[in-house]
Amino acid sequence: MKNKIILRWAGFLLVLGFVLAVIPERREILPKREKASIGAIKCTVSKFLLSNTDSTQQIAPLFENLGTYTFPVTTSNLRSQAFVDQGMRLAFAFNHAEAHRSFMEAARLDPDNAMAYWGQAYALGPNINDPLPDQERKEAAWKSLEKANQKIDGTTPLEDALIRSLNARYSNIWDTDQSLLNENYLREMEKVKASFPENADINTMFAEAAMNTMPWNYWDSQGNPMPYTSDAKEALEKAILLDPLHPGAHHYYIHLVELPKPDLGVPSAEVLGELMPAAGHLVHMPSHIFIRVGRYKDAVMANHKAIAADEDYISQCYSQGLYPLGYYPHNIHFLWSASSLIGESNTALSAAKKTAEKVPQGEMKNLTFLQDFAATPLLAYVRFGKWNDILTYPAPASGIVHLRLIRHYARGLAFVRKKNPKEAKEELMAIKEIMEDPQTATIIATAHNSSDRIARVAYEVVAGELAHLEGDSQKAIEHLRQAVDAEDALTYTEPSAWHVPPRQNLGAILLDLGQYGEAEEVYREDLSRLRQNGWSLYGLSNALSAQGKKEESLKTQSEFEKVWQYADITINRSVF
Incomplete structure (x- = not known):
């Protein structure tokens, strides 16, 4: 199961090119005459810059509103240091592509800065949201690491240890098992942590290395820690104690505990959103905790801010590219989910429509996760009883399977509510046909769940509601309990993989039945x-x-x- 989840998530990300972008800040890191402006440096598309670059031209700008975190390295060039700081901030914000460019600029400014090459190799590696780097990235990481090793003389003991640790993370035998490399790197980082136990960065990077061995799989179904989870948790808690404003430590801690121990992440959630205001993903991240502990209004507000940051960036830098497909609509999607739970129907419906509007229609067949975004208005209409809107919603093309599934589900409930069992049965049969098609199991509907698993929930909910309409209470309860089981079996993701908990359908019918x-x-x-x-x-x-x-x-x-x-x-x- 673990490997299946990793491969599905990795495939999703490889197709998407899933990285974070930020907007420029006005804080004067360097004298104004030296500072790169957004007008002078072309905004980059959200992919790694791996081709040859002109060493006479600036590679990356200094961004603004990324906070005050610093990562001191051995260099006399203040501007090179500034780009190393920025590279680390962006890496901790999961914008690895932009972090890589920052480290490239740091090396351009000071070719003897060994940690600039270390940073390039570090940013190019696997991470919990992108566990399988492609061949081009592997080769680029290896070349950067070779340069770091060549410059290692004159570095501090800590820098020396970090550079040498990456020798275990990468191999120029390109088909080496990534999981083996992850384990090797973790063992090396464990040694580094033993040598520098009071360093917040080292504790954070050790935890990151541990989490990379088990991305999105930190606890078993009973809430017990997986191997290395306790080590990662202890290291992140120490990092936060050492540096209460460490963006990477708080970010990773939220990911580590959001399921099944979200209460532990509340202090990090209350801090992280303000540390790097231009990094939309970090502004959004507290909502992963807030929605798990019932602080839905706080989740709503966090995503309003994250959306504003993203829209500011997109309007200033570019209106096309891969970034608008990923993090930005995820924030809007999250806003829909959180506002729905507190009855803010206008906000929820608006966010649902906006989520769908961000989907490029021609890409839905290949980028199947986009169909989940596109289906959001139908799910919002179900939540708020907009039955006429559902029945007038246009049918998608035949190849857009998951969106077709959700439309049949929504129409099935609409016909039930309008007391039209004949039409409801037709929609139910359409759901069943999609559910039983072997191809449906190959469609990734959310980051972790295939469409056939979603279809099972949809089928049981409509079947239960239809049975209730027809007066068969036993059958209604039976179907809805199966819907509950099917939803419980879905792999965790946020927003939840299913929009209205079937327990709410079941509870309503149980009340009807006394x-x-x-x-x-x-x-x-x-x-x-x-x-x-x-x-x-x-x-x-x-x-x-x-x-x-x-x-x-x-x-x-x-x-x-x-x-x-x-x-x-x-x-x-x-x-x-």
Whole structure:
């Protein structure tokens, strides 16, 4: 399972060219006459610059609003040092391509700066979001590492150790197993950490090396740590203790604990968003914690800020390229998800439409994850009961399978709500046909889940709601419990791989059937997964009231009203 997840995620990223970009800052790192401006340096597309460059021309600009973090190295050239600092900031912000260019500029300014070449090799390597570098990057990393080794005389002991550690991370035997190299690098970084235990950067890079051996797979299904998870956690906690404003340590810590221990990440979430205001991804990252601990309004605000940062960058630098396909719409997508959970329908619907608008229609068949973005308006219409909007939504082309699936799902529920079982059954059969097509299993719908797994949830939800409409309560409950199981089996991602928890459908039907105790249990389960979400708080309050649990019901109703203070809708069920 681990390898399958890694390969799916890697394939997604290799197609996307998934990297972060930032916008320039006005903080004077160097005297104004020396500072590169956005007008003087052409904004670069979001891919690694691996071709030969003119050494007489500046390669990268100094960006602004990237905070004050510094990574001192052996150089007498202040400008080269500034680009090393920027390279590290960008690497910690997961903008490895732009970090690489910064390190290239640092080397251009000071060809004897060994750490500028180390930085190039470091940025070109695998990371948790891009675990399988292509051949061109492997060769470029090796060449940069060779230059770092050639310049190693005169470096500090710490710099010497970092350069030598990369000798274990890379190989010029190009088909060497990447997982073996990751393990070798981790062992070397463990030695470096033992030599420099009080260095925040070293603790952070050790944790990064540990996480690279198990990307997005840090805990088992029971919440127990995987090998090296505890070591990474301890190292990041020490790094934060040593440097409470370390952007890399906070960023990695959020990724490490967001599932299943998000409460541990709250302090990092409260700090990280302000450390590098122009790095949209780091501004967004706190929402990964906020949405897991029930702070949905904070998640909404974080993504508003991240979207603004991204749009500022895109408007200044370029309107085309790969960046707008990845991080930027992810922030809008996240805004839709978070605002939906607190009843901000106008914000959610607007964000859903905007997410879909960012999708280049001609790319959806090959870049299948874009179909998930494109489907967001349909999912928002389901959440807020916009049945007529669903029924007038145009059908996608036949080859756009996942978007077709979601449209059939939405239409199936729309026909159920309009009490048209005949049409609902036709949509259900269309879902089943897609679900059972072997090709559907090859389509990556979200970063981690294939479309057939999403189809299973969709099928069971529509089947359950249809059975309820037709008066078959036992069959309705049966299908919706299967939907719950199917959703629980989905691989973790944010926003959640399924938009409306099936427990909310199940709870609403149990209430309709007078099974109040079971409804209470279902809503409590949902609230343990999506804390303080308004939809299940409302359902739980009704379930408690129906059982005569007046005090508990009033308390839950009060919690609901607090969460729902931002809502622009009223509800009378946990689903429309």
